[in-house]
Amino acid sequence: MTLKGYFDYNATTPLSDAVKAEMRHAMEVFANPSAAYPAAGPARALLAQARQNVADLIDAAPEQIFFTSCGTEGNNWALQASCAGAPGEAAIVTTAIEHDATLAAARALGQSQGRPVHVALPQSDGIVRADAVARASAGPVAVYSVMLANNETGAIQPVAEIAEIARDRAVPLHVDAVQAVGKMPVSVRALGCDCLSLSGHKFHGPKGVGAMYVRDPGTFAPMMIGGGQERGLRPGTENLIGIAGLSAAAAEARALMDPNAARNRENRKRILDGLRRQGVAFSINGPADDARILPNTLNLSFDGLRAEALAMRLAHLQGIAVSLGSACSTNKDRRHSHVLVAMGLPEARLVSALRISFGRYTSQADIDALVRALADGVAHLRQLSGAA
Amino acid sequence: MTLKGYFDYNATTPLSDAVKAEMRHAMEVFANPSAAYPAAGPARALLAQARQNVADLIDAAPEQIFFTSCGTEGNNWALQASCAGAPGEAAIVTTAIEHDATLAAARALGQSQGRPVHVALPQSDGIVRADAVARASAGPVAVYSVMLANNETGAIQPVAEIAEIARDRAVPLHVDAVQAVGKMPVSVRALGCDCLSLSGHKFHGPKGVGAMYVRDPGTFAPMMIGGGQERGLRPGTENLIGIAGLSAAAAEARALMDPNAARNRENRKRILDGLRRQGVAFSINGPADDARILPNTLNLSFDGLRAEALAMRLAHLQGIAVSLGSACSTNKDRRHSHVLVAMGLPEARLVSALRISFGRYTSQADIDALVRALADGVAHLRQLSGAA
Amino acid sequence: MFSDLIVDNFTSPTHAGEIDAPVLVLENKDPVCGDQIRIGLAVENGQITSARFRAWGCATSMATANILCKWLEGRGVQDCAEASAEEISALLGQLSPEQRHCQHIAQNLVRQLAAQEAWP
Amino acid sequence: MFSDLIVDNFTSPTHAGEIDAPVLVLENKDPVCGDQIRIGLAVENGQITSARFRAWGCATSMATANILCKWLEGRGVQDCAEASAEEISALLGQLSPEQRHCQHIAQNLVRQLAAQEAWP
Numbered sequence A, B: 001m002t003l004k005g006y007f008d009y010n011a012t013t014p015l016s017d018a019v020k021a022e023m024r025h026a027m028e029v030f031a032n033p034s035a036a037y038p039a040a041g042p043a044r045a046l047l048a049q050a051r052q053n054v055a056d057l058i059d060a061a062p063e064q065i066f067f068t069s070c071g072t073e074g075n076n077w078a079l080q081a082s083c084a085g086a087p088g089e090a091a092i093v094t095t096a097i098e099h100d101a102t103l104a105a106a107r108a109l110g111q112s113q114g115r116p117v118h119v120a121l122p123q124s125d126g127i128v129r130a131d132a133v134a135r136a137s138a139g140p141v142a143v144y145s146v147m148l149a150n151n152e153t154g155a156i157q158p159v160a161e162i163a164e165i166a167r168d169r170a171v172p173l174h175v176d177a178v179q180a181v182g183k184m185p186v187s188v189r190a191l192g193c194d195c196l197s198l199s200g201h202k203f204h205g206p207k208g209v210g211a212m213y214v215r216d217p218g219t220f221a222p223m224m225i226g227g228g229q230e231r232g233l234r235p236g237t238e239n240l241i242g243i244a245g246l247s248a249a250a251a252e253a254r255a256l257m258d259p260n261a262a263r264n265r266e267n268r269k270r271i272l273d274g275l276r277r278q279g280v281a282f283s284i285n286g287p288a289d290d291a292r293i294l295p296n297t298l299n300l301s302f303d304g305l306r307a308e309a310l311a312m313r314l315a316h317l318q319g320i321a322v323s324l325g326s327a328c329s330t331n332k333d334r335r336h337s338h339v340l341v342a343m344g345l346p347e348a349r350l351v352s353a354l355r356i357s358f359g360r361y362t363s364q365a366d367i368d369a370l371v372r373a374l375a376d377g378v379a380h381l382r383q384l385s386g387a388a
Numbered sequence C, D: 001m002f003s004d005l006i007v008d009n010f011t012s013p014t015h016a017g018e019i020d021a022p023v024l025v026l027e028n029k030d031p032v033c034g035d036q037i038r039i040g041l042a043v044e045n046g047q048i049t050s051a052r053f054r055a056w057g058c059a060t061s062m063a064t065a066n067i068l069c070k071w072l073e074g075r076g077v078q079d080c081a082e083a084s085a086e087e088i089s090a091l092l093g094q095l096s097p098e099q100r101h102c103q104h105i106a107q108n109l110v111r112q113l114a115a116q117e118a119w120p
């Protein structure tokens, strides 16, 4: 497969051939997996295999995996379930760089339950240090919710350190691993979290299906009530075709983890080297240390222009798709990425920030075309504004 | 397509060829519909078409349609959204024959919000009369939630009459139309409801995708918070492939409504006539009046045996799949269908009740094989027990 | 969900029916689910020469009745009466939780042999 | 999302640049989003003979600058100054809500012509 010009893998990824094949197969597996008759057997087997594949990808047991409809559902559920048993004054502690499915959800939940919400800030590299989370934890805490890798900058957060804080205070920790899973090795045991959400479409599975890891399913509250599917924790007739796709995507992500990451790292370097060789001035928004960033993500600012115009040139002249901050937020009336704002970037960096994210189907030719288009676009726009 | 021996259409239905084709096509439409670049155009167009098709099926406007992950989500959401603005002492009024995604969800919500839950009872035919709902409405009411067609008996409920009660009291009405949509004409305007949930897999769409009709989206509260998709009412990256399937299923259901219903009515009659001709004693659980029952549903009791044993004989000897009460509840430790219990059926009817549901791919030969298998199984089991 | 053993004994019962003037009748009803088994036995010289059942209930309990009849037939009453609960459960093979009540029915039936004062 | 008019004028601007010693300079900055357009005009006998822009901002505002320059060039200053707000908005074609700030920038720029006391 080629996907010329697609540099928005962090928004969503295309289905892999293996995923498509599995989904086509699952189109014929139609019986209700909860039914008692033999015709339901294949559907049940499909679910069991999917649970195993997802568990394997994140070092969990299949009994700890519950299928959801997306990362958003997982994050909302995690917050609600964790707050369900907590005293009314206990706070939700999260960070300023979370996806809105956590940050806005936490604010809404805090408001409806009269619960404080404390938000830890990142440093200018986009990493929220564990001590910032500790400082945000004054008073009783109901839940910690921290992402593993940021969708906009790729910055990997010190989740295991934050887990220690949570453990010391006997407070549950939720991890939004939607951007991390499939792109870097994830072990729920090494992270030490109580629950973790992931979403299939970020690693070549279908959109609209995800999974939640729950360490102790026996003490976790459902967000919806119904017919008892997923052992009552997530009722609703199972999205068999989507789950089949997620299953194949999880198996593939695990098998291809190392080569994919290596290719991404190479491509990342090739973009940076290319821009430098062409003499394009830019700054990187995110960690300088390669070990602390998703290998497929580059968030760059080009002073002297508005990124929206650059993105439009790339899109309409070269058919190149990049993102301005989180793709999900373009629906909204919001001017700057809340992540970059929280990092304290100056206005000129904020308005000129572009997210370039790539992956499995990105070729070196794609990268080279991107670099040329960026160099050309930046020069053109700087000239239009008289800044060149 | 033939689906020999499948008599559990109310649990779930197979994908139609048109739905499969549409889903296969959507597998190539991968970009995030929220993105600003041109590559997102096909995804946006797909969503718009799907919204239109679903709206057309239930006589709504596309702006009133919000995609969900299933009927269960729709029911939970409807209850939560309707209670969001209601005074604390206002009750949830529902019926004893609702699916657990309403009934158990209402009880849980009532408990967590300290809200009374009033449950109107059906008559012995499985229909909840409007005056039973009125009688259950003592004191302030937050929401009425009533199903349009019952999943176990097929009994069609007097929703329009109940809507008048709701309107008189200025209380919102939610309709669980999961079993009705696609099998009988549904008009949200004729029903007079404020919101309505449906699920794709009940009418040859995929499992794990549904839709919610919301009359006034501006005043409806979301159940999840996130990236702003579905105008903020249902965030989460859209299940494009599932929605494409739902879209095709909705279009087909509308086009084939009359012939499908006519075939179902014929098949229903053929089963009843066949059993009578073979001298099998049975009773119908549900309305006697054909106009008040889904044409594809038959709930029968065969005194002198346990339905579970009959179902197992059908499954293992003839490859015939039927259901014992709601398929969703076989996960649970529950002995009798709460629907049939609420109808006041005696123990012997309860334990011997079988749901036979059929549809688009059911042939007359299937029906005849079912009748023979039932006659044979009933005779055999009655003989085993000495009741023959 | 159902083992072949249960499926076979349920779908093709070999020992359904009545025995004329049975020497012994074993009868048990599960108080919760209502499943009922009655087994009539013909006995000669302490040996069970014939076992036939009537049953009302789920597929597993009907299969249980047939399995028990097969096991009883040709065995000594004394031997059967002395069988342990585990031995009897094992006759039914692997069962899922909702099928386990049949183990108790089977044990209760066999225990009635031991409770018999004497047999022909 | 973007009309062809906006795309074309943005991707292939025909009137970007500077005019040596412009007779008139129109300049506007949107206070909310910060988009900025400056248009230099050469004028002879009340006719605009040349219009060139510099712009910083989103694609639509840059397209707006180019569209305005094309429209201004060859027109009488007086005529342009008398154009109604609707006329000027219409130059930009159909816009989605988040593009509409460009209509105001365009109107503000043209309004500056009317505010000029005299021109050559």
Ligand SMILES: Cc1ncc(COP(=O)(O)O)c(C=O)c1O
Binding pocket: A227, A235, A236, A237, A238, B010, B011, B069, B070, B071, B072, B073, B075, B099, B101, B147, B149, B150, B151, B176, B178, B179, B199, B200, B208, B210, B328
């Ligand atoms: C009446 C009714 N409501 C709701 C549901 C739940 O729908 P879903 O399985 O799509 O969550 C069902 C399906 O079993 C149903 O029959």
Ligand SMILES: Cc1ncc(COP(=O)(O)O)c(C=O)c1O
Binding pocket: A010, A011, A069, A070, A071, A072, A073, A075, A099, A101, A147, A149, A150, A151, A176, A178, A179, A199, A200, A208, A210, A328, B227, B235, B236, B237, B238
């Ligand atoms: C970090 C993060 N969390 C959550 C989500 C939401 O996932 P989904 O779109 O599957 O609901 C996203 C996706 O945009 C994300 O990047």
